[in-house]
Amino acid sequence: MCVSTVGGACMSQTRTVNPVRWLVGAAGLASASYAALAGIAWIRYGRSCSSRGDACDGLLDRFMPAYDVVERHHVRVAAPAAVTFEAAREQELLDLPLVSAIFRARELAMGGTNRTPAGPRGLLAQTLSLGWGVLAEVPGREVVVGTVTQPWKADVVFRALPPVEFAAFNAPGFVKIVWTLRADPTGPDTSIFRTETRAVATDAEARRRFRRYWAFASPGIALIRWLSLVPLRRDAERRAQSESSRPVTAPPRLAPD
Numbered sequence: 226m227c228v229s230t231v232g233g234a235c236m237s238q239t240r241t242v243n244p245v246r247w248l249v250g251a252a253g254l255a256s257a258s259y260a261a262l263a264g265i266a267w268i269r270y271g272r273s274c275s276s277r278g279d280a281c282d283g284l285l286d287r288f289m290p291a292y293d294v295v296e297r298h299h300v301r302v303a304a305p306a307a308v309t310f311e312a313a314r315e316q317e318l319l320d321l322p323l324v325s326a327i328f329r330a331r332e333l334a335m336g337g338t339n340r341t342p343a344g345p346r347g348l349l350a351q352t353l354s355l356g357w358g359v360l361a362e363v364p365g366r367e368v369v370v371g372t373v374t375q376p377w378k379a380d381v382v383f384r385a386l387p388p389v390e391f392a393a394f395n396a397p398g399f400v401k402i403v404w405t406l407r408a409d410p411t412g413p414d415t416s417i418f419r420t421e422t423r424a425v426a427t428d429a430e431a432r433r434r435f436r437r438y439w440a441f442a443s444p445g446i447a448l449i450r451w452l453s454l455v456p457l458r459r460d461a462e463r464r465a466q467s468e469s470s471r472p473v474t475a476p477p478r479l480a481p482d
Contacts (some may be wrong), residue, residue, distance in 0.1 A: 233235040249319040266443040270294060270436045271425075279409065284361045284369045285421060289403045293432065294439055294473075296447055298455040299419040299444060302408075304465035306416040307365040308332035310408035313418060314368070324452055327445045337377040350404065358385025367407040374400050375431075397428040400435050414465065418457060420450060441462065451458050464470040 273295040275281075278299065297477065302309045318324050332338070345354055351357070352370060360368045371391050379443040386394055394401060406417040424439075426432035 242299070266294075266440045269434075270439060277364075279417075280421075282367075282405065282419075282421060284363070284367060284405070285403055285405060285423060288360050288369065288371060288385075288388070289401065289423045289425060292425045293435070294424050294443070296422040296443070296450060297455060298421075298447075298450045299417055300458050301411070301418050302418055302458045302461045303414065304416060304461040305414055306408040306410040308408065308468065309416045309418050309457075309461040310365055310367070311419075312464055313406040313408065313457055314349040316457055316460070317346065318348055318449065318453055321452055321456065323374045324449050327449055331445065337409065338380055356383030356385055357404075360388045360391055365407075367405060369403060369405050371401065371403045373401055375434075375435045376402075376442070378398055395427050395480065398431050399427045400431060401425050402426065416461075418454070418461070420453075422446070422450075 254281055271293050280299070296363060306313075317420070324477070347371070349368065357370045357372045360371045361367075371386065373386055373391075373394060373396075374383050376383055376387055391401070391403075402422065402424045404422045405419075405420060409417045409419065411417055426435045
């Protein structure tokens with residue numbers, strides 16, 4: 226673009242982007258977005274809507290029919306439900322850089338220590354190793370895990386309860402959390418992966434503390450769930466393609482009598 230002339234010659238001017246200004250603007254936008262989401266979480270606390278249609282979950286309702294907060298996410302997958310479910314169980318969330326950064330940011334903000342599990346691999350196995358317990362399971366389709374905890378503490382301790390005790394637990398000062406991995410078939414080679422998290426406080430003081438914590442943490446929790454969906458879909462579809470490409474081995478022929 227000609228912006229001036231010197232002796233009849235056109236002199237062009239190139240605009241450069243100031244990286245510091247760009248980073249400051251991006252940080253400001255991120256902070257404003259986070260504040261807005263935290264405010265929404267505060268307002269919506271205790272006003273969670275029930276799931277509808279195919280998203281309804283009878284297993285979850287068995288252990289927590291009423292709740293203070295809920296997070297629901299789903300993604301369509303071009304893979305059978307059993308393959309999708311297995312991929313979800315074995316997903317490595319901490320291998321995603323942004324997810325790992327969110328966990329670390331929580332530790333720094335809360336003053337906790339680094340508690341990245343060094344034991345078993347896979348999302349479900351890691352979760353159980355931290356103190357969660359399996360409440361119900363439909364093989365190849367769904368697993369429901371639960372815990373009793375105080376999430377506002379810097380170093381959170383998770384406590385598993387037997388399924389028969391979980392729904393009735395109401396000791397003051399705690400939050401009960403249930404969480405699912407679920408794959409619903411939509412055809413012989415397609416499915417919908419769903420994950421849902423519900424939480425309820427056991428008394429007024431725990432509700433006050435948890436509401437404040439939830440407003441702080443829920444944007445990161447929702448982002449982790451959202452970030453996990455695309456890698457999960459890709460892994461499940463890769464597994465399905467790998468299985469479909471395997472040669473079919475004919476059974477051995479029996480020698481005639």
